[in-house]
Amino acid sequence: ETGVTQTPRHLVMGMTNKKSLKCEQHLGHNAMYWYKQSAKKPLELMFVYSLEERVENNSVPSRFSPECPNSSHLFLHLHTLQPEDSALYLCASSQSTGGQGVQDTQYFGPGTRLTVL
């Protein structure tokens, strides 16, 4: 138990569906992240939020839409996904995004295993 929860743990959706992934952190952190991990590929950082403000978007397709209503919650809204979007989606949080070379420890949730049919 890392203090970061994700729901659902598994999701199967068609290409025309709209769904949302939810992440909640109970650690009092100010930064939250979405990562994508495809089979046999490195973790890909998708979005970074600091104090509810998006500070980074790594050229992620618009069919992925993040939302951070407060510092404890992070959503990833999905629509018209492709089969290649099937992956493990991980949420993480940290005290801050760090600075001056120091990385605050990231705490990861268990992930949502997404399958797009």
Add this chain to the structure above:
Amino acid sequence: LAKTTQPISMDSYEGQEVNITCSHNNIATNDYITWYQQFPSQGPRFIIQGYKTKVTNEVASLFIPADRKSSTLSLPRVSLSDTAVYYCLVGDMRDNDMRFGAGTRLTVKP
């Protein structure tokens, strides 16, 4: 340009000490070095962080030479449960180059 370089995979046996080296030739003066461990279908977990010389905690040791162009994660007396992917990261999340790379897949055999 990748900021860190690690071996893709390593094998070891139970009870042995494992050393995983990460190269980071372009490390900046202020950058810290952080290591994470990831088991299948789980998120990475922080192991250790250091800036120079040696850092030790209850899980591992981190050795950093004076030039800081590399670092070595040392796992004492590994067990089967240490089979995982180990990632070396340099810098902080404000650095666009700070990313999880491919990591090193450690397999511990009986």
